[in-house]
Amino acid sequence: xxxxxxxxxxxxxxxxxxxxxxxxxxxxxxxxxxxxxxxxxxxxxxxxxxxxxxxxxxxxxxxxxxxxxxxxxxxxxxxxxxxxxxxxxxxxxxxxxxxxxxxxxxxxxxxxxxxxxxxxxxxxxxxxxxxxxxxxxxxxxxxxxxxxxxxxxxxxxxxxxxxxxxxxxxxxxxxxxxxxxxxxxxxxxxxxxxxxxxxxxxxxxxxxxxxxxxxxxxxxxxxxxxxxxxxxxxxxxxxxxxxxxxxxxxxxxxxxxxxxxxxxxxxxxxxxxxxxxxxxxxxxxxxxxxxxxxxxxxxxxxxxxxxxxxxxxxxxxxxxxxxxxxxxxxxxxxxxxxxxxxxxxxxxxxxxxxxxxxxxxxxxxxxxxxxxxxxxxxxxxxxxxxxxxxxxxxxxxxxxxxxxxxxxxxxxxxxxxxxxxxxxxxxxxxxxxxxxxxxxxxxxxxxxxxxxxxxxxxxxxxxxxxxxxxxxxxxxxxxxxxxxxxxxxxxxxxxxxxxxxxxxxxxxx
Numbered sequence: 001x002x003x004x005x006x007x008x009x010x011x012x013x014x015x016x017x018x019x020x021x022x023x024x025x026x027x028x029x030x031x032x033x034x035x036x037x038x039x040x041x042x043x044x045x046x047x048x049x050x051x052x053x054x055x056x057x058x059x060x061x062x063x064x065x066x067x068x069x070x071x072x073x074x075x076x077x078x079x080x081x082x083x084x085x086x087x088x089x090x091x092x093x094x095x096x097x098x099x100x101x102x103x104x105x106x107x108x109x110x111x112x113x114x115x116x117x118x119x120x121x122x123x124x125x126x127x128x129x130x131x132x133x134x135x136x137x138x139x140x141x142x143x144x145x146x147x148x149x150x151x152x153x154x155x156x157x158x159x160x161x162x163x164x165x166x167x168x169x170x171x172x173x174x175x176x177x178x179x180x181x182x183x184x185x186x187x188x189x190x191x192x193x194x195x196x197x198x199x200x201x202x203x204x205x206x207x208x209x210x211x212x213x214x215x216x217x218x219x220x221x222x223x224x225x226x227x228x229x230x231x232x233x234x235x236x237x238x239x240x241x242x243x244x245x246x247x248x249x250x251x252x253x254x255x256x257x258x259x260x261x262x263x264x265x266x267x268x269x270x271x272x273x274x275x276x277x278x279x280x281x282x283x284x285x286x287x288x289x290x291x292x293x294x295x296x297x298x299x300x301x302x303x304x305x306x307x308x309x310x311x312x313x314x315x316x317x318x319x320x321x322x323x324x325x326x327x328x329x330x331x332x333x334x335x336x337x338x339x340x341x342x343x344x345x346x347x348x349x350x351x352x353x354x355x356x357x358x359x360x361x362x363x364x365x366x367x368x369x370x371x372x373x374x375x376x377x378x379x380x381x382x383x384x385x386x387x388x389x390x391x392x393x394x395x396x397x398x399x400x401x402x403x404x405x406x407x408x409x410x411x412x413x414x415x416x417x418x419x420x421x422x423x424x425x426x427x428x429x430x431x432x433x434x435x436x437x438x439x440x441x442x443x444x445x446x447x448x449x450x451x452x453x454x455x456x457x458x459x460x461x462x463x464x465x466x467x468x469x470x471x472x473x474x475x476x477x478x479x480x481x482x483x484x485x486x487x488x489x490x491x492x493x494x495x496x497x498x499x500x501x502x503x504x505x506x507x508x509x
Contacts, residue, residue, distance in 0.1 A: 071357035096344035106335025115449040136359040144222035166329040174313040195266040211288040214268040228322030231441035293424035333445025383415035456492030
């Protein structure tokens with residue numbers, strides 16, 4: 001930026017600050033210096049924001065109008081495509097498209113892209129802007145969350161932290177259990193006994209075509225069963241070191257257990273080629289008695305089951321305990337999404353003021369769950385959605401988040417789960433009714449960008465999954481594990497392990 005242009009922008013910023021300080025009026029939020037009062041007479045530019053994909057147009061969604069009224073900023077929203085969003089994003093960054101804010105998902109793929117953009121000088125350093133214009137940002141988002149988003153010590157993005165919860169466990173046909181006269185299993189031994197009964201006693205009425213347990217080929221580390229071997233997440237603490245599953249002593253035991261299920265005909269013989277939809281179809285059509293299922297998919301699967309099996313009932317089983325007492329389910333952590341301001345942005349200061357205004361406590365709550373008495377009711381400490389207006393006007397409100405009120409949003413968010421009693425029941429079972437230590441947080445979720453880990457993770461994860469499927473099928477033998485582990489290490493595993501544990505040593509208590 002040349003000196004003349006910088007001077008003009010600086011003077012403009014000073015004039016805006018002066019105007020904001022001298023104009024009161026309108027509804028205030030209790031943070032007089034944050035600039036979060038509804039639209040004033042000051043001239044504000046129209047901002048351009050790129051968002052993650054959603055099914056409805058952001059510009060006509062009710063939340064957009066609410067935010068315009070409360071922040072005073074008119075915003076033109078565009079969306080990344082649903083298919084291959086990373087490719088489109090790379091194109092837009094490379095062509096210096098002048099978006100004032102860009103929000104992406106918070107997955108490892110997007111975190112890697114974000115860090116790459118920052119290192120290449122394509123993003124605005126937000127630290128000074130937040131110091132000057134972002135009191136609500138600092139109040140809403142913890143230092144730990146902000147620090148985890150830094151690249152080389154500088155903050156180039158505003159992270160929206162994920163709400164930590166267990167998401168996936170084993171779902172079982174309760175009516176099959178009733179027919180064989182058994183209760184939901186709580187240990188690995190009980191699991192095997194139930195699966196044998198499902199095979200031998202034909203509770204599904206399919207004869208020898210009953211599938212006791214089905215799963216999908218691209219995720220052969222089955223939630224719940226893996227927890228009984230201490231393999232909750234890709235990396236787990238083993239004797240004070242974060243260790244990948246395939247190098248964990250529990251991995252060999254897990255393989256032995258799953259291989260035995262397969263040999264006994266208790267595990268779907270086609271699991272290796274099952275897609276997610278195939279697995280669910282086998283369960284909901286009455287062919288399979290058990291499968292791993294994300295709580296968010298419960299209503300869809302329950303509806304499908306009802307159509308084909310009117311008397312069918314399904315429930316989650318408790319977290320299974322292994323022979324040494326280990327048990328647990330992976331719990332999410334890290335970023336739900338990240339928002340950055342490219343160097344090509346025309347209004348970086350206003351973008352931060354806008355995001356800051358969105359994080360005013362009252363504005364944030366209004367954006368997230370709407371108005372009390374109109375969109376929700378509040379009873380016994382819980383926010384209960386009023387339907388159908390909550391779904392119509394706030395179902396996609398989470399896509400407007402750029403940072404979150406970390407203290408209150410986990411409670412607000414539960415209104416979204418209460419839209420369907422089956423949804424809330426499933427979420428509640430995994431996250432409230434199970435003992436707290438059932439949820440094993442992914443410790444790398446809160447880690448900062450690590451280049452070796454980010455570069456290697458996807459490839460290593462695919463390697464391990466493919467190898468695991470082959471072991472269970474018998475296409476590979478467990479005797480070759482050590483050779484595979486060496487291949488894993490030389491393919492980026494060693495470099496990732498060192499980087500991950502250098503960081504872990506600084507944060508573990």
